[in-house]
Amino acid sequence: MKLPVRLSEEQPTLQRLSPHNSEAERQLLGSILVNNETFYRVSDFLEAPHFFVEPHRQIFEKLSQLIQAGKIASPITLKTFFPHDAKIADLGVMQYLLRLAADATTIINAEDYGRVIRDLAIRRNLIHIGEDMVNIAYDAPVDMPPRAQIEDAERRLYELAESGRYDSGFVTFGDALKGSIDMAAAAFARQGGLSGVSTGIASLDRMMGGLQRSDLIILAARPAMGKTSLATNIAFNIAAAFRAEEQPDGAYKTVDGGIVGFFSLEMSSEQLATRIISEQTEIPSHKIRRGDISDMEFEKLVAASQMMQTIPLYVDQTGGISIAQLAARARRLKRQRGLDVLIVDYLQLLAGSSKRASEGRVQEITEITTGLKALSKELNVPILALSQLSRQVENRDDKHPQLADLRESGSIEQDADVVLFIYREEYYIKNKEPSEKGSDAWFKWEADMTRAKGVAEVIVGKQRHGPTGTVELHFAGEVTRFSDLIRDDQLPAQIG
Numbered sequence: 001m002k003l004p005v006r007l008s009e010e011q012p013t014l015q016r017l018s019p020h021n022s023e024a025e026r027q028l029l030g031s032i033l034v035n036n037e038t039f040y041r042v043s044d045f046l047e048a049p050h051f052f053v054e055p056h057r058q059i060f061e062k063l064s065q066l067i068q069a070g071k072i073a074s075p076i077t078l079k080t081f082f083p084h085d086a087k088i089a090d091l092g093v094m095q096y097l098l099r100l101a102a103d104a105t106t107i108i109n110a111e112d113y114g115r116v117i118r119d120l121a122i123r124r125n126l127i128h129i130g131e132d133m134v135n136i137a138y139d140a141p142v143d144m145p146p147r148a149q150i151e152d153a154e155r156r157l158y159e160l161a162e163s164g165r166y167d168s169g170f171v172t173f174g175d176a177l178k179g180s181i182d183m184a185a186a187a188f189a190r191q192g193g194l195s196g197v198s199t200g201i202a203s204l205d206r207m208m209g210g211l212q213r214s215d216l217i218i219l220a221a222r223p224a225m226g227k228t229s230l231a232t233n234i235a236f237n238i239a240a241a242f243r244a245e246e247q248p249d250g251a252y253k254t255v256d257g258g259i260v261g262f263f264s265l266e267m268s269s270e271q272l273a274t275r276i277i278s279e280q281t282e283i284p285s286h287k288i289r290r291g292d293i294s295d296m297e298f299e300k301l302v303a304a305s306q307m308m309q310t311i312p313l314y315v316d317q318t319g320g321i322s323i324a325q326l327a328a329r330a331r332r333l334k335r336q337r338g339l340d341v342l343i344v345d346y347l348q349l350l351a352g353s354s355k356r357a358s359e360g361r362v363q364e365i366t367e368i369t370t371g372l373k374a375l376s377k378e379l380n381v382p383i384l385a386l387s388q389l390s391r392q393v394e395n396r397d398d399k400h401p402q403l404a405d406l407r408e409s410g411s412i413e414q415d416a417d418v419v420l421f422i423y424r425e426e427y428y429i430k431n432k433e434p435s436e437k438g439s440d441a442w443f444k445w446e447a448d449m450t451r452a453k454g455v456a457e458v459i460v461g462k463q464r465h466g467p468t469g470t471v472e473l474h475f476a477g478e479v480t481r482f483s484d485l486i487r488d489d490q491l492p493a494q495i496g
Contacts, residue, residue: 019123020052021116028113029059030104032067033074033097039067042114050121055088059097075101122160129156151328158331197258197341197382200237203471203484207460208418211238211341211382215464216373216415218347220387220406221422222394226456227386228267229480230422231343232276234384235260238341239313258340259312261333263326265349269317273308279481280304312337322351323371334379342379344372346386347412366411373415387412389421399428403461419462424475425452455485 031038048061062081063073071077075097088096133153136144144152196210211217211234221227241257264272278285281300287293288301314337316329326344333339344350352364352371369385376383389405401421406412413419429448434441456475460468474485 018052018127019120021120022053022056024113024116025051025053025056026100027104028110028117029056029063030100030102031110031113032063033078033101034104036063036067036073038110039064039073041111046114046118050118052117052120052124055096058082059100125160126157129153129160151325154328154332155324158328158335197238198241198256199234200241201233201473201482201484203473204458207467207469207471208463209466211384212417212465213380213382214377215382215417216369216376217382217384217418217420218387218406218412218416219384219420219422220389220401222389222401224427225422225424226475226480226482227422228345229275229279229475230458230482231345231384231386232262232272232480233279233482235262235313235341235343236276236280236311239311242312242340252338254338254340259338260314261330261339261342262313262315263321263329263342263344264315264317265319265321266345267317269315272315272317275480277301277304277308278479280308282476282479282481284478285480320349320351323368326350327371327375330375330379334381339379339381342376342381342383344383344385346388347372348388362411369411369415373417399423400457401459401461413462416462417464418460421459421461423457423459424455425457426455456482 048057051057066073079094082093086093196212198210238258239260243256244252244254247253274285281304283297350368352367393405400423403413456473458471472485473482
């Protein structure tokens with residue numbers, strides 16, 4: 001039985017020359033030597049490593065340095081940067097540069113030549129990635145399991161896809177203005193009139209304008225405040241409202257709600273599903289887990305579960321993954337299913353690189369928050385990341401959270417576009433019930449408890465593009481559900 005051969009071990013007769021176009025490289029370099037202004041037609045997207053012929057790389061790199069320094073790049077000025085006895089294609093450097101300039105036919109096609117050179121470089125990179133995948137799979141390093149190799153390949157392919165775009169650089173103010181008006185028009189047409197993705201909670205949307213694309217939003221609270229509950233509420237609301245329209249090119253564009261990716265690092269997908277179905281059916285999750293439900297409640301569960309099977313909410317329950325693995329999986333989800341909002345529960349359960357981990361937890365958290373912010377910009381989606389608060393909150397009389405209470409707060413506060421805190425006074429009052437029932441102190445406690453019962457404060461501690469302040473929500477503890485708060489004095493007057 002003949003074993004398969006690695007790419008590097010194939011016979012010379014089977015090897016193929018990497019895709020390239022030496023003539024396009026010569027024509028472009030000649031055009032730039034004839035007219036240095038040609039360089040600015042391609043400098044936005046073309047770099048020296050994109051050239052296949054090594055001397056061409058050197059020529060482009062040196063003429064780039066000259067032109068960017070405000071000097072003339074010509075065969076005469078370039079010659080001085082090469083050894084006097086250097087040869088290119090059996091010609092002296094001066095002769096080769098003069099021939100490039102003499103053979104240049106036109107500068108009109110320079111941009112097209114530049115794009116051809118770049119596209120061929122991307123194809124060569126694809127070949128390199130493929131060869132690496134095959135060779136690494138054969139060698140199978142001990143410290144690189146197959147899953148790590150897949151994620152590394154996905155990362156490299158995604159980076160290549162992003163670097164292959166030509167849409168970077170300056171835009172006119174008119175184009176920027178058009179983008180702004182288009183965003184406003186989309187917000188006007190969208191349900192609720194929001195510029196971002198609606199959370200499904202009107203009072204929160206009014207304060208934030210929805211979840212804005214490319215924003216990193218930190219949701220922080222002490223344990224038992226309900227941060228996971230609010231995150232699952234928002235995730236379900238967005239996924240349930242999802243609506244897309246087909247575009248002229250056949251692609252689909254989200255016009256309401258969104259496709260949600262949920263990294264549940266603490267709870268299993270079954271626990272998360274139980275929590276969400278409890279929120280939507282208003283049947284306590286402990287009753288669902290025990291099967292302590294009536295026939296009517298069971299019918300509600302079945303109906304809700306059938307509806308939920310169709311919503312675009314995707315859960316990854318892998319615990320202890322690294323920020324690099326999370327980014328690779330998010331990219332894959334966006335490519336395969338689409339992605340409008342990403343939720344991470346919670347930030348402190350992510351791992352950084354082994355190098356950062358060895359430098360201490362603060363450095364590791366810095367790497368994680370910086371990575372999440374970069375990912376939100378890369379994927380152009382809002383990322384809602386949950387975070388723990390330090391215990392110093394419990395040592396204060398006023399237990400309202402502050403930015404300084406964030407664990408390893410420096411990097412979290414710096415990288416976040418929005419920081420939200422959850423505070424429920426009911427939680428703290430409940431634990432202070434006086435032992436003597438019927439006393440003045442007990443009646444005061446009961447009044448405080450009645451006032452605070454079911455009320456949760458969402459504090460916007462930081463918002464880069466909007467106001468800070470507090471939003472009061474209703475919190476149904478048994479079914480862990482947040483909703484808009486309507487106080488008695490806000491109800492319409494009853495007649496009669």
